[in-house]
Amino acid sequence: MVQKNEVQVKIPEQAPDWKKIISGSFQTMFESKNFSTLNDVVAKLDQGEDYHYWDTFKYQLVPEIVSSEQAWSYLKFSRQSKIIKTKPITKDGENFGYWTPDSILKQLLFIDQYGGGQILAGDAVIHKSEQKRYIINSLMEEAIASSQLEGAATTRKVAKNMLRSGRKPKNHAEKMIYNNFQTIMKINELVKRPLSEELILELHRSMTMGTLETPSMCGRFRTTRDEPIDVKDQEGNVLYEPPEPGKIVPLMQILYDYANEASEGRFTHPVIKAINLHFYLSYIHPFNDGNGRTARALFYWYMLKNGYWMFEYLTISKIFLEAPSQYAKAFLYTEIDDGDLTYFISFHLRTINIAIKKLLKYIKRKQKEVSETTHWLKKYPDLNTRQKEAMKHIIDHPDELYTISSHQNVYNVTYETARRDLLKLSKEKLIIMVKKGKKFCYIAAKKFKL
Secondary structure (H helix, E strand, O other), rough: OOOOEOOOOOOOOOOOOOHHHHHHHHHHOOHHHHOOOOOOOHHHOOOOOOOOOOHHOOOOOOOOOOHHHHHHHHHHHHHHHOOOEEEEEEEOOOEEOOOHHHHHHHHHHHHHOOOOOOHHHOOOOOOHHHHHHHHHHHHHHHHHHHHEEEEEOHHHHHHHHHHHOOOOOOOOHHHHHHHHHHHHOOOHHHHOOOHHHHHHHHHHHHOOOOOOOHHOOOOOOOOOOOOEEEEEEEOOOOOOOOOHHHHHHHHHHHHHHHOOOHHHHOOHHHHHHHHHHHHHHHHOOOOOHHHHHHHHHHHHHHHHHHOOHHHHHHOHHHHHHHHHHHHHHHHHHEEEEEEEEOOHHHHHHHHHHHHOOOOOOOHHHHHHHHHHHHHHHHHHOOOOOHHHHHHHHHHHOOOOOOOOHHHHHOOOOOOOHHHHHHHHHHHHHHHHEEEEOOEEEEEEOOOOOO
16 A cells, blocks of 8 residues: 555646757747747746746747747756756756746845844834744744644644643644644754754654654654655646655755755855755655655754744745645646756745735734834833733633633743733733633733723
């Protein structure tokens, strides 16, 4: 029996043999007038937001002087001349590569402008405790979405309440999410270490402990004793077969060397390298399960390692979850189209930029809320920022259980600090303790809006 992962995407249509077409149409395609026209078409397509594969390219308008197949062949010829080869190689020994059209350079500039966190560091309105709360909230969202991408069958609301309350996971899906959250919470502690087999296995073990059907598969690579793995579509067609177990260790060593290189003959932008590491770990598929979660954790590890600390605030997997077929297609296009990583890089960069723009909207909204809250809470000058934020949350979420434990988890403080915070609010008669079921929790003492 073959172990499989199912993906809601079909095998991409095979592209025409561009080398054969170029060879047979060389004279026609490279005539002065045709050459100039084709250059304009290629430039326009590759500077757009989408990095086209044949299955979408064939529907683009091309000049009548050539067929869609000829235009595709010229596009491929143009791309190949710009490809930068990377150290990571395919299971057949060919190098992966990528290039940076203007659309990618623009996206990298946007990330560089905001990815170091200046937007929050320079904003006095967003208090440090609120930054801390938002980081933890984002890590919760990332843990939930990343696990749901891997098949965790639970709702966001249930999972979020579990993490906020600190209760123990009740089932397999919740355990996946709990493990994911605990792992990405500690990534900051791991950034000073070089990438190694020990670190990768530690990440995988932390992610998958207690969630695998075969516990012995936790924290180890696939072996020849394990059942074969492939990735199939819903109709049972094989989309991808990872390298055989005997190739895992040498391919992973290439991954470590690529991540740990301080300098290369040619500069690689840190964001691009982080994305390539994400792709390559997924490509090698070294584990029986949990490859996606570990690959996304590796991406965050490399970004934080290189100073992009605002990535603690971004929930990228949540956006992947909104477009899982595009995520899968970007991977498949790279795998089947001469190892061109630009497909995966382009998709990943668009996702990051969406996440950053969502954060910008959040900050703008938060500025307004902070202003309103500050005005209302002027009557309570002795409250700290955690207490003020807790009041805002309790009022805005009347149906949610707010406890000492949830306050502790949200702000990452000690139990005693959390208890004192809520005791102060109770003494000010802003909240009251009530019993819901078997639990004691806090609610607003009266109905009012901030």
